[in-house]
Amino acid sequence: MRENRPYTATRNACKMCTPLGAALAFHGIEGTIPLLHGSQGCSTYMRRYLISHFKEPVDIASSNFSEETAIFGGGANLKTAIQNIARQYNPEMIGIATTCLSETIGDDVDMIIESMGDIMKETALVHVSTPSYSGTHVDGFHHAVRAVVDQYNPSGVKNRKNSRARKKINLFPGMLSNEDLRHLKAIFKDINTELALLPDYSERLEGPSWMEYQSIQHGGTPIKEIQKMHRATGSIEFGTILAASVERGNGSAGSLLESRFNIPLASMGIPIGVKATDRFFSLLEKMTLKMIPKKYKEQRGRLIDAYVDGNKYVSKKRAIVYGEEDFVAAMAGFLAEIGIIPVLCASGGKSGLFIESLRSILPENIFKQVSIHQGMDFTDMEEHARTLMPDLAIGNSKGYTMTRHLDIPLVRVGFPIHDRVGGFRTLHIGYKGAQQLFDTIVNTLLQKRQDASEVGYSYM
Amino acid sequence: MRENRPYTATRNACKMCTPLGAALAFHGIEGTIPLLHGSQGCSTYMRRYLISHFKEPVDIASSNFSEETAIFGGGANLKTAIQNIARQYNPEMIGIATTCLSETIGDDVDMIIESMGDIMKETALVHVSTPSYSGTHVDGFHHAVRAVVDQYNPSGVKNRKNSRARKKINLFPGMLSNEDLRHLKAIFKDINTELALLPDYSERLEGPSWMEYQSIQHGGTPIKEIQKMHRATGSIEFGTILAASVERGNGSAGSLLESRFNIPLASMGIPIGVKATDRFFSLLEKMTLKMIPKKYKEQRGRLIDAYVDGNKYVSKKRAIVYGEEDFVAAMAGFLAEIGIIPVLCASGGKSGLFIESLRSILPENIFKQVSIHQGMDFTDMEEHARTLMPDLAIGNSKGYTMTRHLDIPLVRVGFPIHDRVGGFRTLHIGYKGAQQLFDTIVNTLLQKRQDASEVGYSYM
Amino acid sequence: MKQISAKKLLLPSSSTGSISILEERKQQVYLKGNDTFEISCEKKSVAGSVSQRACVFCGSRVVLYPIADALHLIHGPIGCASYTWDIRGALSSGPELHRMSFSTDLSETDVIYGGEKKLEKALVELIETYSPKAAFVYCTCIVGIIGDDVEAVCRNVALKSGIPVLPVHSEGFKGTKKDGYKAACDALFKLIDLGYRRSSFHYPDILRDGKQKIPLSINILGEFNIGGETWIIREYYKRMGVEVVSVMTGDGRVEYVQSAHRACLNVVQCSGALTYLAKTMEAAYGIPYIRVSYFGIEDTADALYDVASFFTEAQEIMERTKHLVQEEVEELLPGLEEMKQDLTGKRAAIYVGGAFKAFSLIKALRHLGMEVVLVGSQTGNREDYELLKEMCRPGTVILDDANPLELAKYVIEKDAHIFIGGVKERPIAYKLGIGFCDHNHERKIPLAGFEGMLNFAREVHDTVTSPVWDLVPRKAGRSSSIQIPVKGEKP
């Protein structure tokens, strides 16, 4: 593990805490309100953080611990909270995520929930354990997805798969953007295949303006779709690290369905770039036995033509890439494909699987030029980057301070985007996503060159 | 007319010459090779100019005038040229545009073409008169479109419109980007209505890489579609200036079909922004009696929500807008809709209809704050802009020098984009186009503020 | 889709008639002119509500944040540090250590075996690297549970490093944001008192006796230099001939905080946050305090006059103050007048942290010709709400610790043109197609003082007059159907 963090403290973290991921995932389920079992501040901070990215209302309830709660246990508060939420929102589901506080005092949330079974007829209660001292927001996200799938697809349920049924695919995309999720839905629509996409916050966290107040916004994966997941033709899960983690025995939503119901699971990296998208479409072809529509082939053709047209502007350029491990891995694969060397791949995550993932994605000649760091913060990253002569950085807004110090441009992708609008609308995946990433990266480099030039030609 | 050009010479022109527009329009017709009747330099320069924008091969043949040709007339050269092109490309059509040279010496191109009727059985010859000393590239473009429609829909042809036929719309979009053209085609596909889009260079000037050399690229409006235009349900023509010019008695492709075959013509500005796009969809609804698909309503909803989210970043900001008159008019309308004051609207074009167009598009309170200049070059523009305290400029790449001097950011739209990649892929029209324009403009302003700040917060 | 019809929300004679208000919340809503009972504030938020309130940690963090040469180390898992990294517009004229986000980033092992060692190691390393003038250690929820002896660690490191290392008891669950203010005040007072007791402090250009009062001097409390506001206000006092010893904590420095005991008067700006410190200092050093606001023309003028009046020994201060106010106001008025044209009669809703800020906002908005139709705060006390009640016209809705549902309900009902609040209220306003002005600490523009008033007016004007509101469904009178007539369309 190339990790030589000289500091005990984390200085400008490149990660968020576990419950945030769970709260986001719960927002991708229809009629669901996330509830954090802990102090009021957690939900307020995370709401604020998510709002700054999505520019949409993000309601996260809290069980509002007080000093007495911490001493006598959070059961009563949790019950009150659930009842109050039910009364105020009338949700289909409350997604309960624990914070470090309630985890540490040891509330038995499952028992508390069970004890409420009788009074909560219309609202399902799903609990996910997300102690913030363990893992990052990514873990919270995946765990929440798994918890929901687990609860709605219990072992006993009958697997009514029949050969007459239409092909139906479960897709667990991980933490993608709204536009990414819309793109996935459009692809399935174009190949006329049913899709259960979990989670899907694309509508809920990017809806139209309202005529009237909506206590829970439109959209999200319908719970009845989640309930049918055990009857799907197959599941797809994005994320090489997630897949490797599953191989090491950690569960995921897809692996749960596979082991419990024998639903075949295909895992692959996030489809960023031509090669990864080829892989995705090829997988779809195999699973659905449908042809890729002409539209996507045309997009691919234009994309490769664009790669060629712009090859010289990116060749041998040096990029810093950071963010969630799976996102960085996929992005690094894309960069290698267009000729950019991802000289520094960094993440605040600490799966222990980062290097292996990158090794499997990157060609050997690129891989050996890459400095890979898990559990890295932005201050370390900046210090390390100074030795690497980077031309640009690619990642979320939180790297801005670093890139400002390094005097290199930042291509904003991923989560969170706090200093620009429309970050949640960035398309990363598919041929079109690669097209937009490619154009943006090339134009960022061109702008840098043009503005830095004493002459500033208006012709390239 | 607010026009007080102090200089006799044009200094850094904000326009191109007439034949360039014709050559571009001809590229939007299947199997067509443009041929400039004039010196070799014209075609080489224009090819170069178009290539720098589209990053695609652009073949424009030349009749290669020599000194003798200029003295004895270009007839022989033109004939040789036509025959050579036919032999080498075997095109369906050769689009012949005259240059200032052949126009001035007075070659009777129509007669020369007619005299070749017998030997050119497989290749149609269409002539458009485009003396570069008269009008701009915009005129060349519209004239070429009209000439093609004219030739393929002669007065005598039978108008076999029947009530059973499917609705079919002719759309003359003017000089839009490839992505704009693709968007228009997608809309018609979504409402399941036949479309004759003329011209359509979106495939030809943005195709995939080749296995083998293609002498004429794929794509373009099929000539058999052009031949059926007189049987359409109606025609739509984009451009308020074009429409006003038609009202003053100048012909256009749409007005020709209207007067010759009684095909109803609806004219409207280029649909940039919510209101203009609303108008376009409303028009489509009326003409086709089809409902707007949900997808577009959702795009509209998200767009307006984005306008709201970003309202403060753009409100009262001051923009310079330049380029083709119709493009500037549409863009100014969009800016006014989001709260940006287009303090300077400038064009190298000189239709005499620019001010009236802007008056019809802009709300009175905005209109009175706008300085409008036709026949303006970039040097005048820069001098004028200094007095207007602009926050940004919106237009093609040719304004870069000006914005560099003014130290304001440039949002690159329209034609040509010579200093960035993918300019031809910019979507301007429709709700999605407005979304991208809006995000780009807001983020450009945010970047300016952030980078200029001593502190540079990573939060907005 | 859960929708609550705006019509259904139309208030009955009692504001508590709507089903959407939680039973426990009924007494925190008041409708001026209709209700007769008293608003019930200073209650803890209800479990399960989506409150706009934050936690104890948040309160401490915002107060101490602007001290730019101090180390701010957050002891806990990563979240608390992540979500508060560089989010406030508190400027510094020098060091920028406050903009770094330091965390002990506790892991599972730390939680099980205790985080003291990690904390100590982290502190020592960071102090060595960044040479801060003091260090604040913020205790988060979990620290209160696992029982780290943070006091001991701090004492230890202070001894080793020679700088004050102060624990801030800001465990999230141990109260409300107000308790966080108090914890921050405690830490500040410790710092001041260290200075007082050491008496070794050298105040530049003044007598070297550390305990002696500095003549005609004040501290400014509860001013955080958002967008440079401290600098604006400091400049006013300078022109008046009043010496500002310390600002707590805008553009703050440890050294100046430590000399705060030498000022003659504490001028407290933020209603909720720093009064406790002022009272503590009054008790300890006999420094009297006054409460002021620098927001709006009247309040800014009053703030300056109040200070001038205090220094009766120097009549020239009052003269200068009058001159200053006249000059500034004259410069300001034409611009305001112009904007007032467009703003007259427009309706505003206010929801802010402290009630004192609400008072100023009401006055400022009236100055722009606007009407306040809703006002609320997260942390107002009984006294504050009494005053609000007096200031507001009949029909104004007054809220304590509101949740998004309530806020939305009333702004729709009152058909506000603009909502003035914190970043968490923004999406609610925007979703409903209502303008928004951030009057919280994340903004980057100074709204204090006379020039701040112009900025405020400009921001309100920009957004209220934006054309985008014409397009929102609530105004366009249609959800998302497209019915605009085609202009220039032929046959």
Added chain:
Amino acid sequence: MKQISAKKLLLPSSSTGSISILEERKQQVYLKGNDTFEISCEKKSVAGSVSQRACVFCGSRVVLYPIADALHLIHGPIGCASYTWDIRGALSSGPELHRMSFSTDLSETDVIYGGEKKLEKALVELIETYSPKAAFVYCTCIVGIIGDDVEAVCRNVALKSGIPVLPVHSEGFKGTKKDGYKAACDALFKLIDLGYRRSSFHYPDILRDGKQKIPLSINILGEFNIGGETWIIREYYKRMGVEVVSVMTGDGRVEYVQSAHRACLNVVQCSGALTYLAKTMEAAYGIPYIRVSYFGIEDTADALYDVASFFTEAQEIMERTKHLVQEEVEELLPGLEEMKQDLTGKRAAIYVGGAFKAFSLIKALRHLGMEVVLVGSQTGNREDYELLKEMCRPGTVILDDANPLELAKYVIEKDAHIFIGGVKERPIAYKLGIGFCDHNHERKIPLAGFEGMLNFAREVHDTVTSPVWDLVPRKAGRSSSIQIPVKGEKP
């Protein structure tokens, strides 16, 4: 879709066997080792071909363009000015007037009634505004037809303004680009001769007699300072102890052009463009000339040695030159060697303006271990092609004034890895999935001299080793079908 199958294009024993080559073009294509007949160059382009050649105006414009303190006014309709605005990377160390695009922008009325008055007015105004040191008036096609007496206007304005105002007879149709070079040389010579005859020119730091030769001095002809190349070369001569009187026209100034007659030697770089001027100056002032190239290691070294050899009177020059070359080459080689590893055996196609440039490119590419499989030029003469024939290996395709079809045909057939040409060739190369290097005047990077060689190698290396070529259909062996196996895919 018109497609010419790559297989069909496989050359038969004679390169003219393919139907796709126009009958008239047959003699402009030569395949080394197969054909026996001679290449037929210096022909006018065929009517109807899509030639890569430009016009007379283009030739004049590129030669005179870099004179940065002169006014360049294009007399004609707007096109010629629009398409040549700021498109060349010719840098200036001072004024940048050359980057402006001035046009008389003739309208219909002007064409009917004549453009003389407009021209005169435009000239007078521009000279007044920009105070250029001289003005060039480029005649475009139409001027030759409408019969404006440009000479007279220029004379007139020169008298009024006191600066040289020189007509450039560059009517597009009156010949080829080469004739444009000649027209530019005529204008340059007029300018030089004005200086010669006036003899009032004060060369800085040297004897004041305007006609006297400057010892150990040269002019550099045909060097346009693309990306700063002039500066690189000037620096070499400076280190050698040779005085550069004038560069024509890189980083050009009217004053220096006018003193060109005082140099001892003309060093001509661009094969086609400036030789005519060198000959004229030889005839007029007895200045001998040599032809050189600054591209590639050998040619650059030769260019410096040739100049050093000329000045037999100063042996130390040769010593310095040897030292310089050794130093530069030593610095250069390790970098080149590294790139050579990746480039050895890779195939290049060359299509450039002048044949002389092609010679240098062939040598430079060989230095990188690469093989030249196609070479062609727009303006080579018989002599040039003879030399090319000698230099190339059997199987190399040699082309004169090729069109896109031909270029594409042969680069596919020869399976080139990189195409080196001008901006108009780029899309052809790219569409076929072949790397490209711009060796024309629109590039912004200096490729001249020793450091230029490193830039060139780096650019070739960057593009040849780019991974994107693996994805293009021609290489991936499929048009656009997607058949990549899914890695990590489960059951």
